[in-house]
Amino acid sequence: MPPEPLTLPLLTHALDSPSAFTPQALLHAVRTERNLPPHPVPEVCLLEFDGDLTDWLVKTGHASPFTPWACFHTSMYSVDVDGHRIGVIARTIGGPYAVLIAEQLAASGARVILGLTSAGRVSPALPIPSLVLPVSALRDEGTSYHYLPAAETVDGDPRLAALLRDELSTLPLPVVTGTVWTTDAPYRETASQLQRHAQDGVLAVEMQAASLFAFGAARLVPCGVVAHVTNGAGLSPTDQFDKGAHQLAFDILKAMSRAARRRLDNR
Numbered sequence: 518m519p520p521e522p523l524t525l526p527l528l529t530h531a532l533d534s535p536s537a538f539t540p541q542a543l544l545h546a547v548r549t550e551r552n553l554p555p556h557p558v559p560e561v562c563l564l565e566f567d568g569d570l571t572d573w574l575v576k577t578g579h580a581s582p583f584t585p586w587a588c589f590h591t592s593m594y595s596v597d598v599d600g601h602r603i604g605v606i607a608r609t610i611g612g613p614y615a616v617l618i619a620e621q622l623a624a625s626g627a628r629v630i631l632g633l634t635s636a637g638r639v640s641p642a643l644p645i646p647s648l649v650l651p652v653s654a655l656r657d658e659g660t661s662y663h664y665l666p667a668a669e670t671v672d673g674d675p676r677l678a679a680l681l682r683d684e685l686s687t688l689p690l691p692v693v694t695g696t697v698w699t700t701d702a703p704y705r706e707t708a709s710q711l712q713r714h715a716q717d718g719v720l721a722v723e724m725q726a727a728s729l730f731a732f733g734a735a736r737l738v739p740c741g742v743v744a745h746v747t748n749g750a751g752l753s754p755t756d757q758f759d760k761g762a763h764q765l766a767f768d769i770l771k772a773m774s775r776a777a778r779r780r781l782d783n784r
Contacts, residue, residue, distance in 0.1 A: 527659055527662050528662060528667050530662060530663055532663075532664070532665070532666065532735075539624075540620040540621045540623070540624040541624050543589070543621065544587045544588075544621060544624055544625060547587035547588060547589055548587045551587070553584075553585055553587050554585055555585075555587075556585035557625060557626030558583065558585075558586060558593065558604050558622060558625040558626050558627050559583075559595065559601075559602045559603055559604040559626075559627070560626065560627060560628045560629065560781060561601070561603045561604070561627070561628070561629045561631070561774055561777040561778065561781070562593075562603065562604035562605070562606065562622045562627040562629075562630055562631070563603060563604070563605050563606070563630075563631040563632070563633060563770060563773060563774070564606055564609045564615055564618060564619070564630070564631065564632045564633070564725075565605055565606065565607050565608075565633050565770075566607075566608065566609060566610050566615075566632065566633065566634040566635065566724075566725065567607075567608070567634070567635055568607035568608040569760075569763070569766075570607075570633070570763060570766040570767065570770065571594060571605055571606075571607035571608075572607070573763040573766075573767075574594065574596060574605065574767065575594060579596055579597075579767070580594035580595065580596045580605060581594060581595050582594060582595070583595040583604055586604070586625070587621075587625065588618070588621055590614075590617070590618070591606045591607075591608075591609065591618060592606070592607075593605065593606050594606075594607075596770070596774075598770075598771045598774040598775065599771075599774075599775065599778075601774070601778055603770075603774045603777075604622075604627070605770075606618060606622075609725075610724065610725075611701065611724045611725065612658045612659070612660040612661070612699065612701065612724060612725050612727065612728025612729070613659070613660050613701075613728070615632060615725045615728055615729055616660050616664075616728045616729060616732045619729060619732050619733075619738070619740070620732070620736075623736055623738050627738070628738070628739075628781060629677065629738070629739045629740075629741070629777040629780055629781060630729065630733070630738055630739070630740045630741075631740070631741050631742070631743070631773050631774075631777060632725050632726070632729055632740070632741070632742040632743070633742075633743050633745070633766075633769065633770060633773065634723050634724070634725055634726075634742065634743070634744050634745070635723070635744070635745050635746075635747055635748075635758075635760070636649060636697065636721040636722060636723040636744035636745065636746045636747075637703075637706075637721060637722045637723070637746065637748050637749050637750070638720075638721055638746050638748065638749030638750075638752075639697075639698060639711055639714050639715050639719045639720060639721050639722050639749075640715050640718070640719065640720045640721070641715060643693060643720055643721065643746060643749075644691045644693075645746060645747060645748070645749060645752070645756065645757075646690060646745065646746060646747050646759065646760065646761065647690055647691040647692070647693055647746050648685055648688070648690050648691065648692045648693070648743055648744070648745060648746070648769070649693050649694075649695070649697060649720045649721045649743075649744040649746050650678060650681055650682050650685065650692060650693070650694045650695075650741075650742075650743060650744075651673055651678075651694075651695070651696065651697040651720075651726045651730075651742050651744065652672060652673055652675065652678045652694055652695065652696070653670045653671065653672045653673065653695075653696045653697075653730075654670060654671055654673070654696065654697050654698070654699045654726035654727035654730055654742075655669065655670055655696065655697070655698045655699060655714070655719065655727065656668065656669065656670060656671055656699065656727045656731070657698060657699060657700045657701070657727075658699050658700060658701040658724070658727055658728055659701060660727075660728035660731065660732075661699075661727045661728050661730070661731035661732075662731075663731075664731040664732055664734070664735040664736075665731045665734060665735060670696065670727075671727050671730045671731050671734065672730060672734075673726070673730045673733070673740065673741060673742065674730075674733060674739040674740060674741060674780075676739070676780060677739045677740075677741040677776065677777070677780045678694070678741060680776035680777075680779045680780055681741050681743060681772075681773060681776040682694055683776065684772040684773070684775045684776040684779075685743065685769070685772050685773075685776075687772065688765070688768055688769065688772060689765075690765075693720055695718065695719075695720045696717075696718060696719050696720060697719065697720060697721050697722065697723055697726050697742075697744060698710075698714050698719050698721070698722040698723075699722075699723060699724060699725065699726050699727035699728065700722060700723075700724060701724065703722075703724065706722060706750075708750070711750055720746075721744050721746045723742075723744050725742060726742040726744070729742060730742075739777075739780055741773070741776070741777070743769060743773055745760055745766075745769070747759060747760050
C-alpha cells in the first residue's frame with residue numbers, strides 16, 4: 518500500500534469556514550464582566566510593539582486611557598493627532614498576539630490598523646537606523662496561514678503603503694520600501710537564512726507584518742506596518758538598538774496617523 522500523504526496542520530485550514538470562537542464573543546464577555554458601554558474604538562488604531570513610546574506618551578501627558586476598550590489582555594490609550602483621536606496599544610509582540618488584538622479592534626470599530634515595530638537588518642546595504650516600509654512579507658510564521666492560502670509572501674495594502682511613504686518622507690530618517698521577513702522565532706535566525714534572504718532582496722526581519730497583512734486581506738481592513746531598523750547581525754553592541762529620542766518615535770506615530778486618515782478619506 519502507498520504511504521498516506523503527509524498532512525501539515527498549518528497548511529490544511531478550512532479558510533472559508535466560520536470560527537467557533539469569535540472576537541465579538543470575547544468583547545461581549547469583557548463588557549459584561551466590567552460593565553463597559555459598547556463604545557467604538559477610534560477609527561485608526563496603532564499597535565506599538567515595543568511599548569517604550571506608549572510609556573513615554575503616558576508619562577508626558579500625550580496619552581490618556583481609553584476606558585471603553587473591551588479587552589482582557591491589553592489597555593488602550595487615546596492620543597490626539599491633528600485633532601483626530603488615535604488608539605494606541607502597547608507590547609502586542611508577535612504575529613499571533615498582534616492579530617488577536619487586531620481582530621478585536623476591527624470588531625470594535627477600527628477601520629485602519631497600524632503596526633510600529635523594531636526590526637533587524639537583513640540587507641547589508643540598509644542604513645542603520647532607518648525606517649523600512651514593508652509592501653510585502655515572507656510568511657515564515659504561523660498566523661497568516663489561518664487567513665490566506667499557503668504562499669511564500671503576502672502583500673500589504675498598497676494605497677496605505679504609498680501614503681505612509683509620503684508622510685514618513687518628512688522625517689530625518691531614511692525610508693526604504695520593500696519586503697521584510699516575518700518570523701515567529703527571532704532566536705532561530707540562522708546565518709544561512711540571513712544570507713539567502715539578503716540575496717533575494719529582503720530588507721529587514723520582524724515578527725508581525727505577514728500576520729497583519731494576511732488578516733487585513735481576509736477581513737478587508739487596511740493594515741500597515743513601519744519597521745524601525747536599529748540592529749543587525751555582525752554589528753558591534755554600541756551600534757545597535759538606539760532608536761533615538763522619544764520625540765522622534767512620536768513624530769513617526771503622527772506621520773503614520775496622518776497616512777491612515779488620508780486612507781480613510783481617500784486622499
